[in-house]
Amino acid sequence: MDMINVDSSNISAVGYDAESSTLQVEFNNGATYQYFDVPERLFEGLRDADSVGKYLAVNIKGSYRYSRA
Amino acid sequence: MSSKETYLGDVQDVTGTSVSIALSPESLTGFVYIDGQGYRVGQIGSFIRIPIGFIDLFGIVSQVGASAVPESQIDNQVYGNRWMTIQLIGEGPRNGIFQRGLSQYPTIGDEVHLVSEKELKNIYGEPDKPYFVRLGHISNADSIPALVDVNKLVTRHSAVVGTTGSGKSTTVASIMNALSNIEKYPSSRVIMLDLHGEYGQAMQDRANIYKIDADSKSKLKERKLHIPFWALNFDELCEICFGDFKDEKSKNIVMERVLKYKLESLKKLPRKGASADSLSVDSPVPFSIHQLWYELYTEEFGTYYKIKGSRPMDELAYEKDADGNDLVGDASKGIAPVFKHVETAAGEDKIHYLPTNLNIGKQLLLLGTKLRIPRYDFIFKPDNWLPSEEGAVTEDLNSLLKNWIGSNRPVTILDLSGVPADILQTTIGALLRLLYEALFWARNLSQGGRHRPLLIVMEEAHIYLNSSSEGMASEVVQRIVKEGRKYGIGAMIVSQRPSEINPTILSQCGTFFALRLTNSIDRGHIASALSDNLDGLTGMLPILRTGEAIILGEAVKLPMRTTIEPPPKNRRPDSQDPIIYDEVLPEDSINPGGWGIDMEPEPNYEELIETWRSQNPKIDKVKQ
Numbered sequence: 047m048d049m050i051n052v053d054s055s056n057i058s059a060v061g062y063d064a065e066s067s068t069l070q071v072e073f074n075n076g077a078t079y080q081y082f083d084v085p086e087r088l089f090e091g092l093r094d095a096d097s098v099g100k101y102l103a104v105n106i107k108g109s110y111r112y113s114r115a
Numbered sequence: 116m117s118s119k120e121t122y123l124g125d126v127q128d129v130t131g132t133s134v135s136i137a138l139s140p141e142s143l144t145g146f147v148y149i150d151g152q153g154y155r156v157g158q159i160g161s162f163i164r165i166p167i168g169f170i171d172l173f174g175i176v177s178q179v180g181a182s183a184v185p186e187s188q189i190d191n192q193v194y195g196n197r198w199m200t201i202q203l204i205g206e207g208p209r210n211g212i213f214q215r216g217l218s219q220y221p222t223i224g225d226e227v228h229l230v231s232e233k234e235l236k237n238i239y240g241e242p243d244k245p246y247f248v249r250l251g252h253i254s255n256a257d258s259i260p261a262l263v264d265v266n267k268l269v270t271r272h273s274a275v276v277g278t279t280g281s282g283k284s285t286t287v288a289s290i291m292n293a294l295s296n297i298e299k300y301p302s303s304r305v306i307m308l309d310l311h312g313e314y315g316q317a318m319q320d321r322a323n324i325y326k327i328d329a330d331s332k333s334k335l336k337e338r339k340l341h342i343p344f345w346a347l348n349f350d351e352l353c354e355i356c357f358g359d360f361k362d363e364k365s366k367n368i369v370m371e372r373v374l375k376y377k378l379e380s381l382k383k384l385p386r387k388g389a390s391a392d393s394l395s396v397d398s399p400v401p402f403s404i405h406q407l408w409y410e411l412y413t414e415e416f417g418t419y420y421k422i423k424g425s426r427p428m429d430e431l432a433y434e435k436d437a438d439g440n441d442l443v444g445d446a447s448k449g450i451a452p453v454f455k456h457v458e459t460a461a462g463e464d465k466i467h468y469l470p471t472n473l474n475i476g477k478q479l480l481l482l483g484t485k486l487r488i489p490r491y492d493f494i495f496k497p498d499n500w501l502p503s504e505e506g507a508v509t510e511d512l513n514s515l516l517k518n519w520i521g522s523n524r525p526v527t528i529l530d531l532s533g534v535p536a537d538i539l540q541t542t543i544g545a546l547l548r549l550l551y552e553a554l555f556w557a558r559n560l561s562q563g564g565r566h567r568p569l570l571i572v573m574e575e576a577h578i579y580l581n582s583s584s585e586g587m588a589s590e591v592v593q594r595i596v597k598e599g600r601k602y603g604i605g606a607m608i609v610s611q612r613p614s615e616i617n618p619t620i621l622s623q624c625g626t627f628f629a630l631r632l633t634n635s636i637d638r639g640h641i642a643s644a645l646s647d648n649l650d651g652l653t654g655m656l657p658i659l660r661t662g663e664a665i666i667l668g669e670a671v672k673l674p675m676r677t678t679i680e681p682p683p684k685n686r687r688p689d690s691q692d693p694i695i696y697d698e699v700l701p702e703d704s705i706n707p708g709g710w711g712i713d714m715e716p717e718p719n720y721e722e723l724i725e726t727w728r729s730q731n732p733k734i735d736k737v738k739q
Contacts, residue, residue, distance in 0.1 A: 047738055056705045068738050073705040076316060076685045080737055103701035108713030113722075115737050 277630025327533035341497035380506025409446035449486030544587025564603030626668035
């Protein structure tokens with residue numbers, strides 16, 4: 047999955063696989079998680095958000111299931 | 116005395132290595148300044164110095180106050196209970212190098228001095244020597260590095276002990292980081308048994324990671340772990356394949372058969388070093404266990420048509436499938452043949468059991484299952500190390516060992532998190548024995564143990580080095596700690612429960628990294644395994660801070676209370692506790708879960724079961 051670096055205090059990069067609607071988030075400590083069945087617009091929102099950490103906390107955490115990758 | 120400001124008191128009583136001191140009225144403040152730095156008098160675990168002529172004796176404060184007063188003196192105390200007990204540990208010429216051990220004792224009236232930071236530096240170390248590694252700094256003296264002698268650390272074995280959460284894994288990672296510094300030690304060689312898969316992430320750029328269900332596409336570049344069954348000795352093989360035998364006789368049948376297979380394999384494909392005369396049932400010669408199993412299975416369960424003039428084995432009575440083919444099974448897949456039932460009724464074709472009576476039916480059924488189950492493939496179907504029917508293998512043991520201990524990276528992590536629990540002990544035992552034997556016999560070669568020593572780090576050692584069980588792992592490790600020193604094989608035992616580790620093993624460890632230990636039984640075991648008479652120090656074990664360790668033993672000159680420097684954040688082991696409620700705000704949190712965040716509206720428990728059934732924490736859906 048292609049990862050896009052983002053500027054955030056806790057997240058280092060995000061990526062998206064359109065075919066399976068999987069969103070990948072890499073945190074600054076190297077831990078990588080994949081959120082499943084996330085609509086593409088949320089990924090775009092996350093990528094372009096002013097505060098990536100906040101966008102993730104509000105829109106994705108708690109709404110989609112995930113697995114550590 | 117030139118250094119009056121360091122003066123503490125006088126020696127009053129000497130019993131063996133413990134010395135009682137009456138503090139002088141001049142040092143009553145309890146606080147002294149030396150070179151502008153303040154020191155508190157009488158801290159447990161701090162050092163004192165007793166100058167005797169041209170040498171200084173050094174000791175550690177182990178007791179202060181009322182109970183340190185000798186009994187005869189209790190009645191005539193002018194200044195209250197201002198006494199200290201110290202344990203002598205070593206000596207050194209004035210401004211010279213400190214050495215463990217004493218050549219003389221102090222006598223009554225000798226002056227006792229505080230040890231300043233400058234003097235401590237002199238005691239603790241020669242930081243420039245390349246055989247010392249720095250793991251952190253002395254607690255309470257930030258400028259003094261905590262140095263460990265690599266020579267002694269590896270050959271004299273070591274133990275890292277501490278309660279869960281005391282910073283054990285971080286300490287191990289820190290040691291690994293220091294030892295795998297390629298610039299300093301271009302040929303260092305460390306192998307690590309990682310039971311929970313904690314260290315892959317921490318050591319990713321310095322280690323090769325071998326894992327049973329390896330994910331070759333993952334970032335860590337995991338490779339498959341193989342332990343070919345034919346490399347095991349007979350006891351290990353039996354343990355893994357068959358479990359228990361009812362009696363010696365059936366075990367001997369299997370033994371004779373294994374030897375026969377190995378001999379045939381050797382005849383067809385000679386291997387340098389092995390000969391028919393020297394071959395034993397324990398020799399690492401490839402043979403087909405699938406064929407062996409199939410043959411024994413047939414003999415045990417087979418039935419045959421009784422026909423005059425022909426031998427039973429030529430007239431086996433197979434069941435037929437729907438198309439009329441014999442159900443002969445498939446040895447290589449672990450599929451057993453199906454035989455017809457015994458038939459003795461008049462008029463029918465007579466079917467009898469084969470006249471052989473091995474009496475190992477249960478064991479054979481068990482092995483059959485293991486040959487089929489993918490979880491055991493790392494032993495029974497080890498890819499390139501899987502022997503053909505004749506015993507030919509694509510790759511031999513040399514490439515296996517080269518991958519483990521002869522690769523371009525200093526550290527090899529054997530991630531054993533996928534090994535079935537019932538064979539874990541035996542697997543570890545076999546693995547360690549392979550390494551030991553290889554390095555032992557190769558002791559004259561440049562890649563042998565004497566010339567390129569190996570450090571084996573054993574994580575969670577209490578699981579397989581248990582004192583109550585007579586496991587294979589425990590046996591091999593005992594051999595390593597007793598004899599490994601001579602052949603260049605060092606052990607580092609890591610455990611949170613030292614009291615459960617075989618005491619022989621623990622007592623052979625020359626160096627201890629003791630982190631916080633709260634349980635008194637565990638503490639007792641450590642205290643009794645230590646060579647020094649240092650009650651004061653072991654008394655500190657329950658109050659150490661996280662990441663703080665008392666390092667004592669052969670690899671350090673003096674016992675030292677050390678603040679271990681953790682490796683950089685991305686190099687820390689993955690053993691952090693799960694987060695219940697993150698302390699930082701959700702938008703700054705690097706944890707996607709916990710009790711503080713809503714859970715997804717439709718939790719998926721099918722995937723949860725998927726991981727269990729596949730025995731793999733990664734579900735299919737996870738993209739690479």
